[in-house]
Amino acid sequence: xxxxxxxxxxxxxxxxxxxxxxxxxxxxxxxxxxxxxxxxxxxxxxxxxxxxxxxxxxxxxxxxxxxxxxxxxxxxxxxxxxxxxxxxxxxxxxx
Amino acid sequence: xxxxxxxxxxxxxxxxxxxxxxxxxxxxxxxxxxxxxxxxxxxxxxxxxxxxxxxxxxxxxxxxxxxxxxxxxxxxxxxxxxxxxxxxxxxxxxxxxxxxxxxxxxxxxxxxxxxxxxxxxxxxxxxxxxxxxxxxxxxxxxxxxxxxxxxxxxxxxxxxxxxxxxxxxxxxxxxxxxxxxxxxxxxxxxxxxxxxxxxxxxxxxxxxxxxxxxxxxxxxxxxxxxxxxxxxxxxxxxxxxxxxxxxx
Numbered sequence: 001x002x003x004x005x006x007x008x009x010x011x012x013x014x015x016x017x018x019x020x021x022x023x024x025x026x027x028x029x030x031x032x033x034x035x036x037x038x039x040x041x042x043x044x045x046x047x048x049x050x051x052x053x054x055x056x057x058x059x060x061x062x063x064x065x066x067x068x069x070x071x072x073x074x075x076x077x078x079x080x081x082x083x084x085x086x087x088x089x090x091x092x093x094x095x
Numbered sequence: 096x097x098x099x100x101x102x103x104x105x106x107x108x109x110x111x112x113x114x115x116x117x118x119x120x121x122x123x124x125x126x127x128x129x130x131x132x133x134x135x136x137x138x139x140x141x142x143x144x145x146x147x148x149x150x151x152x153x154x155x156x157x158x159x160x161x162x163x164x165x166x167x168x169x170x171x172x173x174x175x176x177x178x179x180x181x182x183x184x185x186x187x188x189x190x191x192x193x194x195x196x197x198x199x200x201x202x203x204x205x206x207x208x209x210x211x212x213x214x215x216x217x218x219x220x221x222x223x224x225x226x227x228x229x230x231x232x233x234x235x236x237x238x239x240x241x242x243x244x245x246x247x248x249x250x251x252x253x254x255x256x257x258x259x260x261x262x263x264x265x266x267x268x269x270x271x272x273x274x275x276x277x278x279x280x281x282x283x284x285x286x287x288x289x290x291x292x293x294x295x296x297x298x299x300x301x302x303x304x305x306x307x308x309x310x311x312x313x314x315x316x317x318x319x320x321x322x323x324x325x326x327x328x329x330x331x332x333x334x335x336x337x338x339x340x341x342x343x
Contacts, residue, residue: 008278024279047161068235093270094155
């Protein structure tokens with residue numbers, strides 16, 4: 001089973017990576033994760049963020065991700081110690 | 096005292112927007128007879144639809160699925176029209192009251208010539224409650240034009256009161272972007288956010304309409320008994336000086 005963490009995006013690092021405060025971890029995760037993790041995202045479900053990385057810019061990523069609560073499905077860690085994840089929005093703050 | 100007000104003048108609306116009061120109660124928008132009749136029809140429709148607990152769609156169910164939202168909205172708007180066909184439409188009455196109060200016309204919001212969802216009916220039964228949350232599309236619904244509408248408010252008409260419980264508790268704490276760190280994965284926020292915060296309650300009296308500033312944290316208390324809590328609701332806000340637009 002894939003490990004999953006949730007939290008808020010605090011800083012955009014590049015057009016495919018950000019830093020997040022981890023607030024929730026799935027009970028059945030195989031590993032445990034730090035309170036702050038850097039994420040390299042390979043997929044994202046936010047339509048305003050282009051799939052093609054060369055069409056993205058930092059401002060655009062900031063507008064769509066900064067301070068947002070996201071779910072990260074983890075597939076591993078890369079050489080920069082960033083978690084490689086598929087990222088999606090998670091639930092809603094209200095109706 | 097930060098408490099719901101039963102008033103029908105423009106100044107109370109300004110107080111609501113400014114957060115000086117938590118809610119406005121407009122009594123007897125719909126008669127007890129019409130509430131009973133419409134609730135009975137809703138409950139029958141619910142049985143036919145496999146005990147469905149909502150009729151209508153919401154942005155929060157389709158944050159990043161815009162085309163699906165609009166397709167569902169057209170469908171649910173038809174369902175609501177059919178449901179209210181033989182009755183005085185509670186939706187029209189709610190809009191009339193809001194329009195009278197604010198001296199502005201109110202329309203269902205549109206985007207690319209498609210209507211947003213007019214309203215949503217929710218049925219909460221025995222044991223149900225709704226966890227701490229805030230409703231405001233400015234932050235997380237940025238894909239939709241209504242996210243840019245200012246002074247968003249929520250209107251709820253109580254169609255059926257439950258036997259016990261179902262009060263709307265409003266906390267004197269307004270949502271802040273930093274609170275996203277206290278989100279729960281599925282819905283709403285951690286109860287730690289409102290520890291020690293002053294709270295007030297709105298009793299779900301059938302026929303009454305409550306208008307609240309949904310940026311204030313709120314929750315629905317647990318319901319018990321055979322009678323469900325049935326509501327009709329929508330959000331609305333100001334897009335121009337003369338008009339209000341609504342959606343769910």
